[in-house]
Amino acid sequence: MSDTKKNEALGKGGELHQHAASPEGRLTSNQGVAVSDDQNTLTVGPRGPQLLEDHLLREKITHFDHERIPERVVHARGYGAHGYFQAYESHAKLTKADFLQDPAVQTPVFVRFSTVAGSAGSPDAARDVRGFAVKFYTSEGNYDLVGNNIPVFFIQDAIKFPDLIHSVKPAPDRDFPQAQSAHDTFWDFVSLIPESMHMLMWVMSDRAIPRSFRMMEGFGVHTFRMINEQGDVTLVKFHWRPKLGTFSLVWDEAVVINGADPDFHRRDLWNAIESGDYPEWELCVQAFTEEEAAGFNFDVLDPTKLVPEELVPLTPLGKMVLNRNVDNFFAETEQVAFCPSHVVPGIDFSNDPLLQGRLFSYLDTQLSRLGSPNFHQIPINQPKCPISNFQRDGHMQTFVPTGRVANEPNTLDDGAPRECPKTGFSSAPVPEAGDKMRTRPESFADHYTQARQFYRSMLDVEQEHIAGGLAFELGKCKELKVRKRMLGHLKLIDEGLCEDVSKKLGMVGMADDIKPAAPVRDSEPSPALSQYKKAPQTLMGKKVGLLTTDGVDAKWLASLQKAVEEEGATLAIIAPAAGPFADSSGGEVTPDDFLDGAPSALFDCVVVAPTADDSAMLGKQQAAANWLRMAHGHLKVIGYTKAAESLLDDAGVPAEAGQGVVAVDGGFGDFIDWSKKHRVWDRP
Ligand code: HDD
Numbered sequence: 001m002s003d004t005k006k007n008e009a010l011g012k013g014g015e016l017h018q019h020a021a022s023p024e025g026r027l028t029s030n031q032g033v034a035v036s037d038d039q040n041t042l043t044v045g046p047r048g049p050q051l052l053e054d055h056l057l058r059e060k061i062t063h064f065d066h067e068r069i070p071e072r073v074v075h076a077r078g079y080g081a082h083g084y085f086q087a088y089e090s091h092a093k094l095t096k097a098d099f100l101q102d103p104a105v106q107t108p109v110f111v112r113f114s115t116v117a118g119s120a121g122s123p124d125a126a127r128d129v130r131g132f133a134v135k136f137y138t139s140e141g142n143y144d145l146v147g148n149n150i151p152v153f154f155i156q157d158a159i160k161f162p163d164l165i166h167s168v169k170p171a172p173d174r175d176f177p178q179a180q181s182a183h184d185t186f187w188d189f190v191s192l193i194p195e196s197m198h199m200l201m202w203v204m205s206d207r208a209i210p211r212s213f214r215m216m217e218g219f220g221v222h223t224f225r226m227i228n229e230q231g232d233v234t235l236v237k238f239h240w241r242p243k244l245g246t247f248s249l250v251w252d253e254a255v256v257i258n259g260a261d262p263d264f265h266r267r268d269l270w271n272a273i274e275s276g277d278y279p280e281w282e283l284c285v286q287a288f289t290e291e292e293a294a295g296f297n298f299d300v301l302d303p304t305k306l307v308p309e310e311l312v313p314l315t316p317l318g319k320m321v322l323n324r325n326v327d328n329f330f331a332e333t334e335q336v337a338f339c340p341s342h343v344v345p346g347i348d349f350s351n352d353p354l355l356q357g358r359l360f361s362y363l364d365t366q367l368s369r370l371g372s373p374n375f376h377q378i379p380i381n382q383p384k385c386p387i388s389n390f391q392r393d394g395h396m397q398t399f400v401p402t403g404r405v406a407n408e409p410n411t412l413d414d415g416a417p418r419e420c421p422k423t424g425f426s427s428a429p430v431p432e433a434g435d436k437m438r439t440r441p442e443s444f445a446d447h448y449t450q451a452r453q454f455y456r457s458m459l460d461v462e463q464e465h466i467a468g469g470l471a472f473e474l475g476k477c478k479e480l481k482v483r484k485r486m487l488g489h490l491k492l493i494d495e496g497l498c499e500d501v502s503k504k505l506g507m508v509g510m511a512d513d514i515k516p517a518a519p520v521r522d523s524e525p526s527p528a529l530s531q532y533k534k535a536p537q538t539l540m541g542k543k544v545g546l547l548t549t550d551g552v553d554a555k556w557l558a559s560l561q562k563a564v565e566e567e568g569a570t571l572a573i574i575a576p577a578a579g580p581f582a583d584s585s586g587g588e589v590t591p592d593d594f595l596d597g598a599p600s601a602l603f604d605c606v607v608v609a610p611t612a613d614d615s616a617m618l619g620k621q622q623a624a625a626n627w628l629r630m631a632h633g634h635l636k637v638i639g640y641t642k643a644a645e646s647l648l649d650d651a652g653v654p655a656e657a658g659q660g661v662v663a664v665d666g667g668f669g670d671f672i673d674w675s676k677k678h679r680v681w682d683r684p
Pocket of ligand 1: 161221336
């Protein structure tokens with residue numbers, strides 16, 4: 001029997017690997033032997049030494065000792081979920097890829113979001129790029145779109161990747177700082193490679209501190225090829241657009257969240273899926289021809305450049321919905337193995353030198369991380385279509401191929417798999433010729449024009465955040481030469497930006513004089529690059545924090561709950577203490593959290609509604625006053641009841657309706673309208 005038949009016989013999608021629980025609920029060893037006592041080791045007498053013969057102890061402890069596998073060398077901290085992708089219509093004109101043909105077909109997907117620099121236990125809200133990796137289990141095999149939430153990258157050639165990552169990871173001598181680029185080695189390195197300037201603008205912007213995985217865009221970064229049935233080739237850039245819009249934290253809020261809830265992003269995703277509020281993204285492409293690309297004033301093979309949407313608009317292909325949390329984090333999220341080289345017929349690579357290097361790196365890393373060339377047999381990695389070939393053996397082989405033939409071609413086994421020249425994967429027949437060389441194309445030399453375009457396309461507040469991010473990070477660099485070099489680059493990007501950061505660092509006029517390799521050009525701003533210019537006014541998917549106390553008006557509470565839910569948001573009730581309390585009608589209210597455990601940083605907007613007595617009492621407590629002050633400082637919309645006025649006074653928070661601090665006794669309309677703006681950006 002071939003591998004295929006064997007797999008079909010045993011079931012697919014991993015079912016064959018699920019170990020059956022014993023019907024009687026028996027606890028067994030790994031050999032299936034029932035265990036009579038799992039509390040006590042085998043000893044000589046009640047107080048005597050343990051016996052080596054205790055095979056149950058040895059099996060259990062040995063397995064435990066080997067539970068960990070190497071964490072990912074980058075993107076170690078991540079969180080995944082299952083779902084499906086569905087095309088809106090047939091995209092046969094663009095590609096023959098089967099999962100993009102039939103709008104009736106739902107293709108299963110597994111998605112893993114991640115941070116890049118931190119180790120597996122690092123906090124979620126670190127300032128960092130976010131990974132956005134999608135595995136499509138298509139009928140023609142697995143397709144992995146391994147992208148980020150930022151459309152460009154730091155480097156142009158994969159040979160620099162180990163240097164980049166070594167520079168951002170904790171310094172090898174002292175092993176800190178963790179999950180941060182705010183240190184000398186990183187800024188020393190990037191300031192020596194001007195190609196990183198565009199990406200640095202993105203990483204210092206709000207994009208690097210997303211509010212939620214659900215509110216993040218995703219990008220394939222590189223230019224890829226799509227090939228249709230007729231063999232026509234189109235160049236494409238992939239985009240994921242979140243249904244909820246793209247939103248971010250502010251830096252000070254992120255710092256608080258990292259302490260209060262290091263699992264902020266994974267908890268948010270898990271909760272949303274558990275409650276049936278399924279996150280959704282639209283997959284789009286920018287599609288263009290080789291001829292069009294030749295006319296752009298940047299090279300589409302350069303991964304430090306993006307194609308402005310004003311130049312090539314997005315074509316929506318379909319939607320992705322995440323609707324199932326994993327059953328087991330290790331088995332699924334930790335063992336999932338993405339490789340940009342996993343493509344299906346109809347999708348192909350370009351010569352982007354960063355992509356070409358990635359095609360090698362990922363397969364290689366899975367071998368060290370998962371320990372075997374059979375990692376595709378792990379249920380989360382198994383295609384949901386038949387696998388049939390003559391690759392054999394290796395560590396942890398779990399398939400049981402039968403028959404005497406393991407070579408192709410052969411005439412001995414009729415059931416043996418054969419090539420499919422017409423339908424199998426084939427590369428776009430692109431002519432290539434040239435001398436062997438180690439060089440960087442001239443067309444990759446302009447490192448500042450798109451960095452400038454990005455910065456100048458931002459709203460004032462977004463520009464302030466970029467300057468703030470840069471000042472924070474460079475301020476952590478102890479080497480003045482590194483700061484000066486970076487200021488020199490900033491001067492080339494935008495003189496105003498350089499001045500802002502120089503002032504914050506107390507280093508005005510100290511920027512190095514840097515000569516760009518190619519002239520820096522002014523381009524039209526691209527409004528599509530600004531997160532908040534295009535942000536939808538919505539509360540969908542957001543979280544409203546209510547600070548209230550014993551005796552809260554039951555009717556009022558129910559109507560707040562209703563108003564929040566009608567907007568697709570959730571209400572979290574925060575009380576001075578963690579235990580249940582009574583509302584005005586004597587009904588029991590169980591708070592979701594309590595003051596000491598849930599700073600207002602965890603919510604998108606807040607309402608304060610203590611009873612009059614409690615308002616006075618809370619006003620004297622630092623925790624309550626801070627809760628409000630912090631919400632105000634983080635530019636959040638604050639709703640308050642009449643009884644809360646003294647608390648606002650005590651906290652020093654002015655009750656100014658024009659500044660998004662609104663009364664909610666008479667209804668929630670104003671509060672909801674303000675909250676939909678996400679933040680009160682012009683609050684002093
Ligand atoms: Fe990478 C993981 C995304 C450049 C080498 N990368 C990894 C993951 C994402 C990306 C999302 C996590 C996948 C998961 O959740 O398991 N990487 C990118 C993007 C890049 C990029 C968008 C540039 C456009 N990466 C890149 C280069 C190299 C690597 C240039 C090496 C030459 N990346 C890796 C890796 C990782 C990885 C070492 C670590 C764990 C893994 O692959 O499975 O091979």
